[in-house]
Amino acid sequence: SVFHGKGMPWFGMDIGGTLTKCAYFETKSANPDLHHQETELIKIVKKYFKENPRKGVAGQADIRLQMDNVSIGGRTGSVHFIRFPTSLMDDFFAIAKKHQLGKFISALGATGGGAYKFEERFATELNIKFAKFDEMDTLLNGMRLVVKMNRPKEVYYWYNPHPDEQNCNPPQEKDHLSRKEYDLNDPYPFVLVNIGSGVSILAVYGPHNYKRISGSSLGGGTFLGLCCLLTGCTTFEEAIALAAKGDHRKVDKLVRDIYGGDYKKFGLPGDLVASSFGNMNLPDHRLNISKFDLARATLVTITNNIGNIALMWAVNLKISRVVFVGNFLRVNPISAKLLGHAMSFWSRGTLEALFLEHEVRCLLLHLLKHYII
Ligand code: ADP
Numbered sequence: 113s114v115f116h117g118k119g120m121p122w123f124g125m126d127i128g129g130t131l132t133k134c135a136y137f138e139t140k141s142a143n144p145d146l147h148h149q150e151t152e153l154i155k156i157v158k159k160y161f162k163e164n165p166r167k168g169v170a171g172q173a174d175i176r177l178q179m180d181n182v183s184i185g186g187r188t189g190s191v192h193f194i195r196f197p198t199s200l201m202d203d204f205f206a207i208a209k210k211h212q213l214g215k216f217i218s219a220l221g222a223t224g225g226g227a228y229k230f231e232e233r234f235a236t237e238l239n240i241k242f243a244k245f246d247e248m249d250t251l252l253n254g255m256r257l258v259v260k261m262n263r264p265k266e267v268y269y270w271y272n273p274h275p276d277e278q279n280c281n282p283p284q285e286k287d288h289l290s291r292k293e294y295d296l297n298d299p300y301p302f303v304l305v306n307i308g309s310g311v312s313i314l315a316v317y318g319p320h321n322y323k324r325i326s327g328s329s330l331g332g333g334t335f336l337g338l339c340c341l342l343t344g345c346t347t348f349e350e351a352i353a354l355a356a357k358g359d360h361r362k363v364d365k366l367v368r369d370i371y372g373g374d375y376k377k378f379g380l381p382g383d384l385v386a387s388s389f390g391n392m393n394l395p396d397h398r399l400n401i402s403k404f405d406l407a408r409a410t411l412v413t414i415t416n417n418i419g420n421i422a423l424m425w426a427v428n429l430k431i432s433r434v435v436f437v438g439n440f441l442r443v444n445p446i447s448a449k450l451l452g453h454a455m456s457f458w459s460r461g462t463l464e465a466l467f468l469e470h471e472v473r474c475l476l477l478h479l480l481k482h483y484i485i
Pocket of ligand 1: 127128129130131132197224307308309310331332333334335336348349438439440441442
């Protein structure tokens with residue numbers, strides 16, 4: 113193994129199309145040499161996020177995700193999570209070089225497309241080797257591990273505290289939904305929908321038995337890209353904040369715009385979107401919308417499309433549980449609730465939409481586990 117002979121690194125990186133996700137394990141060690149090395153590394157990592165001139169846009173510690181009292185390989189400590197935009201990889205290199213990161217890490221657990229794209233640069237510029245893991249394997253292993261370690265809080269679903277209203281309301285504006293823990297003790301089979309820059313859909317039958325069955329290029333990257341074009345916003349957080357204040361019904365053509373009410377024969381409520389952005393060809397409607405409405409419509413369009421594909425696959429494969437992960441769902445309860453409600457609405461309550469507290473970053477835990485044990 114490339115990790116052989118070193119206590120370090122207890123560090124993993126998932127270099128995605130939009131975000132680079134890092135996780136590291138901070139622990140007290142019985143071995144003073146090892147401990148020294150580790151503290152030095154952690155100092156550098158923390159410095160990177162302090163020094164970065166674009167802090168706030170660049171490196172961000174996800175304190176919310178931190179896991180304490182975790183026991184890995186007989187040692188107890190905390191797992192920290194950090195992310196930065198992959199487009200700022202040059203900043204990372206500059207600081208890693210300045211602090212001679214290669215002295216403390218000789219190898220790094222790496223996954224995502226960037227594990228291939230940046231492998232040579234890490235080797236030549238930083239003297240750090242990659243131990244590469246396939247991102248789908250890692251996602252599933254990481255998910256298994258995080259569900260086990262963070263039980264029972266890790267998995268949750270959205271439920272309707274007012275079930276009477278459930279079937280007369282269209283699957284939108286779901287602010288009244290509440291979160292509930294879900295014990296994913298016996299998870300198989302399930303459909304896994306990973307919403308990153310794009311979307312990947314897996315059918316998972318057992319711990320090592322899965323297939324990538326489908327995907328979509330209309331994913332989190334599409335939402336962010338379109339939202340920047342339509343509203344002039346520049347970050348995901350801004351895009352979500354705009355969407356939270358908007359009304360997509362001013363932008364979309366609804367069933368009631370066409371039928372004057374519900375389309376009763378097929379049980380389609382009047383408030384249902386018949387055509388996403390379908391009112392935007394009309395100058396009157398265009399005058400009547402704000403950037404908030406446009407952001408919301410973009411979010412709802414992308415989310416519904418993903419929900420639709422997920423539903424078709426779950427029905428097609430006769431699998432009743434669908435687990436949604438990926439950073440598109442980060443700080444984005446609008447989409448999570450919409451997915452939760454839409455899956456249950458369109459399947460008449462036969463499908464369960466589940467979500468993870470740690471979104472996709474949990475996959476890094478697998479990397480950590482791999483080189484610690
Ligand atoms: P990837 O591995 O393709 O980078 P992720 O699971 O990290 O995929 O998800 C990336 C998506 O997450 C983006 O397209 C965007 O929709 C959303 N996102 C969430 N937080 C951020 C952020 N801080 N910066 C950019 N995109 C973000």
